[in-house]
Amino acid sequence: MVQNPETKKYPFPSHFPSEKLKFALLHKGSLIQTMVFDLDMIKAVYSRFPERVAAARKVVGRPLTLSEKILYTHLWDGSATQAYERGNSYVDFAPDRVAMQDATAQMALLQFMQAGRPKVAVPSTVHCDHLIMAQVGAETDLRMATEESKEVFDFLASVSNKYGLGFWKPGAGIIHQVVLENYAFPGGMMIGTDSHTVNAGGLGMVAIGVGGADACDVMAGLPWELKFPKLIGIKLTGKLNGWASAKDIILKVAGILTVKGGTGAIVEYFGEGALSLSCTGKGTICNMGAEIGATTSTFGYDESMARYLQATGRTDVASMANEISEHLTGDPEVYSNPELYFDKVIEIDLNTLEPHLNGPFSPDIATPISQMKEEALKHGWPSKIEVGLIGSCTNSSYEDISRAVSLAQQVSDKNLKIKSEFAINPGSEQVRFTAERDGYLDVFYKIGAKVFANACGPCIGMWNRVGAEKQEKNTIVHSFNRNFAKRADGNPNTFAFVGSPELVTALAIAGDLGFNPLTDTLTNENGEQVKLDPPTGYELPPRGFAVEDAGFQAPAVDGSGVSVLVDPFSKRLQLLEPFPAWEGIDLIGLKLLIKAKGKCTTDHISMAGSWLKFRGHLDNISNNLLIGAVNYFNEKTNEVKSMIHQAYGTVPDVQRAYKAAGIGSIVVGDENYGEGSSREHAAMEPRHLGVKAVIVKSFARIHETNLKKQGMLALTFANPEDYDKIREDDDIDIIGLTTFTPNIPLKIVLNHKDGTMETILANHSYNEQQIEWFKAGAALNIIRRNVGA
Numbered sequence: 001m002v003q004n005p006e007t008k009k010y011p012f013p014s015h016f017p018s019e020k021l022k023f024a025l026l027h028k029g030s031l032i033q034t035m036v037f038d039l040d041m042i043k044a045v046y047s048r049f050p051e052r053v054a055a056a057r058k059v060v061g062r063p064l065t066l067s068e069k070i071l072y073t074h075l076w077d078g079s080a081t082q083a084y085e086r087g088n089s090y091v092d093f094a095p096d097r098v099a100m101q102d103a104t105a106q107m108a109l110l111q112f113m114q115a116g117r118p119k120v121a122v123p124s125t126v127h128c129d130h131l132i133m134a135q136v137g138a139e140t141d142l143r144m145a146t147e148e149s150k151e152v153f154d155f156l157a158s159v160s161n162k163y164g165l166g167f168w169k170p171g172a173g174i175i176h177q178v179v180l181e182n183y184a185f186p187g188g189m190m191i192g193t194d195s196h197t198v199n200a201g202g203l204g205m206v207a208i209g210v211g212g213a214d215a216c217d218v219m220a221g222l223p224w225e226l227k228f229p230k231l232i233g234i235k236l237t238g239k240l241n242g243w244a245s246a247k248d249i250i251l252k253v254a255g256i257l258t259v260k261g262g263t264g265a266i267v268e269y270f271g272e273g274a275l276s277l278s279c280t281g282k283g284t285i286c287n288m289g290a291e292i293g294a295t296t297s298t299f300g301y302d303e304s305m306a307r308y309l310q311a312t313g314r315t316d317v318a319s320m321a322n323e324i325s326e327h328l329t330g331d332p333e334v335y336s337n338p339e340l341y342f343d344k345v346i347e348i349d350l351n352t353l354e355p356h357l358n359g360p361f362s363p364d365i366a367t368p369i370s371q372m373k374e375e376a377l378k379h380g381w382p383s384k385i386e387v388g389l390i391g392s393c394t395n396s397s398y399e400d401i402s403r404a405v406s407l408a409q410q411v412s413d414k415n416l417k418i419k420s421e422f423a424i425n426p427g428s429e430q431v432r433f434t435a436e437r438d439g440y441l442d443v444f445y446k447i448g449a450k451v452f453a454n455a456c457g458p459c460i461g462m463w464n465r466v467g468a469e470k471q472e473k474n475t476i477v478h479s480f481n482r483n484f485a486k487r488a489d490g491n492p493n494t495f496a497f498v499g500s501p502e503l504v505t506a507l508a509i510a511g512d513l514g515f516n517p518l519t520d521t522l523t524n525e526n527g528e529q530v531k532l533d534p535p536t537g538y539e540l541p542p543r544g545f546a547v548e549d550a551g552f553q554a555p556a557v558d559g560s561g562v563s564v565l566v567d568p569f570s571k572r573l574q575l576l577e578p579f580p581a582w583e584g585i586d587l588i589g590l591k592l593l594i595k596a597k598g599k600c601t602t603d604h605i606s607m608a609g610s611w612l613k614f615r616g617h618l619d620n621i622s623n624n625l626l627i628g629a630v631n632y633f634n635e636k637t638n639e640v641k642s643m644i645h646q647a648y649g650t651v652p653d654v655q656r657a658y659k660a661a662g663i664g665s666i667v668v669g670d671e672n673y674g675e676g677s678s679r680e681h682a683a684m685e686p687r688h689l690g691v692k693a694v695i696v697k698s699f700a701r702i703h704e705t706n707l708k709k710q711g712m713l714a715l716t717f718a719n720p721e722d723y724d725k726i727r728e729d730d731d732i733d734i735i736g737l738t739t740f741t742p743n744i745p746l747k748i749v750l751n752h753k754d755g756t757m758e759t760i761l762a763n764h765s766y767n768e769q770q771i772e773w774f775k776a777g778a779a780l781n782i783i784r785r786n787v788g789a
Helices: 039-060 066-072 102-112 138-148 150-163 175-182 195-203 212-219 246-257 279-292 303-311 315-323 332-336 369-379 398-413 429-437 440-446 501-510 609-614 618-624 651-660 681-688 701-709 720-725 768-776 779-787
Strands: 023-026 030-033 090-093 097-101 124-127 166-168 189-192 206-209 224-227 230-237 265-270 296-299 344-349 356-358 366-368 385-391 421-425 474-478 494-498 587-595 640-642 647-649 665-669 691-696 713-717 731-735 746-751 757-763
Touching: 039 066, 039 315, 066 206, 066 265, 066 296, 097 102, 097 175, 097 212, 102 124, 102 150, 102 212, 124 150, 124 175, 138 150, 150 166, 175 189, 175 195, 175 279, 189 195, 189 212, 195 206, 195 279, 195 296, 195 303, 206 296, 212 224, 212 701, 212 779, 230 246, 246 279, 246 344, 246 356, 246 366, 265 279, 279 296, 279 303, 279 398, 303 315, 356 369, 366 369, 385 398, 385 501, 398 429, 398 440, 398 501, 421 501, 429 440, 474 501, 587 651, 587 691, 609 618, 618 651, 618 681, 640 651, 647 651, 681 691, 681 701, 701 713, 701 768, 701 779, 713 720, 713 746, 720 757, 768 779
Parallel strands: 097 124, 097 189, 124 166, 189 206, 230 265, 230 344, 265 296, 385 421, 385 474, 474 494, 587 665, 665 691, 691 713
Antiparallel strands: 023 030, 090 224, 356 366, 356 494, 587 731, 640 647, 713 757, 731 746, 746 757
């Protein structure tokens, strides 16, 4: 038997207190946790659910979608007394819980520490999954991460201990898989400081990615504001078969809706095809809903969810859900005539759905596998696959691994040799432990695969890929969710394609982007032509899940005596200072920092990868401000003109010079500005360095909210063509702030260097409360004033 020395033993960091969950023997001696987190909270949600659904149905005056039921049952003021207008009404909600990963939790908790509360107001958790580099293998990588980031992990553990948050140690798993296994429940509402929080929709939640300031609101016991979403219904007919998987559903949807087609909307899946999917397959679909800009995605409660709850030790939750199951899905009339109840309806026949590969450089470039060879030749995409990677928060379930293993096993069974490097990121210690017990990891080791830590790794740029620094043109395939340029390995010439774990495994075996496993054969070591059999696997482990130590640390019952210390000389952590309030006047004489051309995601605004180490230090991480954005005027990255020095410099250096001189600036952007991750650093960095406003053609939802929360002006061109009027050396005035009012545009005066002047209009979506955030300097300043001691 082949052993991987890097994963033979998987210890948790010794400097964290050992506090195992309770366990019970199930299924031939397997160990599975029996603690049900927050059971009383779930009971309370379910006890009021029928009454609140009835109240909502009465005020709305028609049958309800599942999304509407969950939204209306979580109103801050209790039972519904009025109907809200989709896409227009701002509404206060009361989420049931908050989840944060280690990279975003640092800033969220640094903000919460200023709020003055002794304990979080709702159940909240921190998950250490982002700060673990994929390099050698699980054990070595985890040990290196806990040494390099000990200061950060200790900070997060102590803050969690003090303020009553559950803490999941490094190596416990990826936040979204751990949430699905332990916290998600049908009909619930949660927010999380990661855009892929939406993964919990696989268990029938409305789970929404937010910035840390929003999380701070909810943890401080305040209402959480959201514009009431529009609704997109996706009817699934038929049943998946052969090579098609749940991943292919969302890859197909992304191709239809594009990266901004779901903006401001909840996507609700229904139909016989939805009922045929596994719970974790539903989670995969909801997870990648972030890639179409959707507020979230969800499925109605069904038997697959009940099975998953039972398999993960939550039979009590399944029993309670069964009692109110009619309320945990859309009303029958809605699904019978969806066009009457959704703003848009899409129908997909799973019987005919073909496996897809999406990419490169954007997750919505959807290509059926039968057309990939032709498309690759037409566009000049490198056909040789260098690396195949599976796992991540998107596809790291037991089902995913078992189906991929069925293909890996065929390498030896059919005397094949894998042609690409291959690596796996398990989603949780529970999944990893169970897969190891069942022999799956040994199958991967036999084909030369690496098993990285239970962490995000390459999916978020935490991949120390050998040779990436050469920036050679190459192709990789993975089962992750995003494939923006430079995201996985920092190489702008890595062409990354997104597919299902099983398709990625097949393509890695073949080593050829144009290989179609449905029709093509491979030449084995004997020179014979062989064909891969379609993947098979298990929805849930036949012997039950198993885990010895899931990696959970409970907080102190009374955290008042716990100290949280931050070294004032630390390069990793920095206590926050409040942002200054608005000066009370219009903004005059602003300089243009950058006019970003084309796609500008939060990765472009605040890169991840090696910069993750500074996520708790606002000043240090601000040195990556917009270094990935393309300057419209010279088509270069990280090179903009300083109006002080009349010379080109890096974006952070130019902006720091403006700040030192007391000169405000603006950032101009294109369509869907700020798409991608929820990282609020992309809003906090420009705010910290003195940028006053961001003016774009359109925003991604989370980033627009993050800007507002941090006291920035988030504006859109009333006429998108006015983007072209912005010149590199303009002096820019923003007029109308002294009478800043909802629905009234602001005036932008462009004072050109040649002495001419143009006035354009900028729209905004600020309501009265959000205008107060701007005036106060940040929403947190108001929280501190209202909640703090």
